[in-house]
Amino acid sequence: SALTQPASVSGSPGQSITISCSGTSSVDGSYKLVSWYQQHSGKAPKLMISEGSRRSSGVSDRFSGSSSGDTASLTISGLQAEDEAEYFCCSYMDVSTLVFGGGTKVTVL
Amino acid sequence: QVQLQESGPGLVKPSETLSLNCTVSGGSFSGDSHYWSWVRQSAGKGLEWIGRVYASGITSYHPSLRGRVTISLDSSRTHFSLRLTSVTAADTAIYFCTRSTFVHAIDVWGPGNAVTVSS
Numbered sequence: 001s002a003l004t005q006p007a008s009v010s011g012s013p014g015q016s017i018t019i020s021c022s023g024t025s026s027v028d029g030s031y032k033l034v035s036w037y038q039q040h041s042g043k044a045p046k047l048m049i050s051e052g053s054r055r056s057s058g059v060s061d062r063f064s065g066s067s068s069g070d071t072a073s074l075t076i077s078g079l080q081a082e083d084e085a086e087y088f089c090c091s092y093m094d095v096s097t098l099v100f101g102g103g104t105k106v107t108v109l
Numbered sequence: 110q111v112q113l114q115e116s117g118p119g120l121v122k123p124s125e126t127l128s129l130n131c132t133v134s135g136g137s138f139s140g141d142s143h144y145w146s147w148v149r150q151s152a153g154k155g156l157e158w159i160g161r162v163y164a165s166g167i168t169s170y171h172p173s174l175r176g177r178v179t180i181s182l183d184s185s186r187t188h189f190s191l192r193l194t195s196v197t198a199a200d201t202a203i204y205f206c207t208r209s210t211f212v213h214a215i216d217v218w219g220p221g222n223a224v225t226v227s228s
Contacts, residue, residue, distance in 0.1 A: 033212055033213050035213065035214040035215065037156075037215070044205060044218035044219065044220055044221055045156065045205075045215070045218055046218070047214055047215060047216050050210065050212055050214030050216075051212050051214070056214075056216065088155065088156055090156075090158075090213075090215070092213040095172065096169050097158060097169070097171055097172065098146070098158040098209075098213060099158065100155055100156040100157065100158065101155070102155045103155045103156070
């Protein structure tokens, strides 16, 4: 993948974890067109964050997105059992394509 | 609320053409505030964007699939389709039809259509 994510991240209930996504591009320098998706096993992905930090409707405020330089990040605060899933970042590249990261499996210990 | 549903074969022979349809309900294709894409996911692997079509009919494809892939809107404007030629085992995947916003966030996903390429 053109976007690099850690293969796995784990945390105990109540803790905070952060998933990184490096290799994101910037269209105009003011924000990055990065989105984050949550996928539970056997289900379609669900949009969690768009435009780097905008939470999708109905998504818990425990989920937050940020970016710095060439890396976007998704932070899950107050980790809960239901957060156990795979998370993918996605960025719009200058060649008019969308590219996904390889995915990060989140385990709640 | 827009909903998407894929339909098509679950098994395709190598070298043949894979064709999938996506039915759009609860919304329409009009306007440029959204576009319509196909995304696939191989077993145990990540997501791969295949390409998009706007309501105007303008398309864009992933460079690795360009030349084999066609995405088009139906004239009835109730569904869009994917056509992938000369398939190989590497094209075995779950295929999702999706809707994206103008900031390239995929806000609606179909449940997925599993396709196996095998003789």
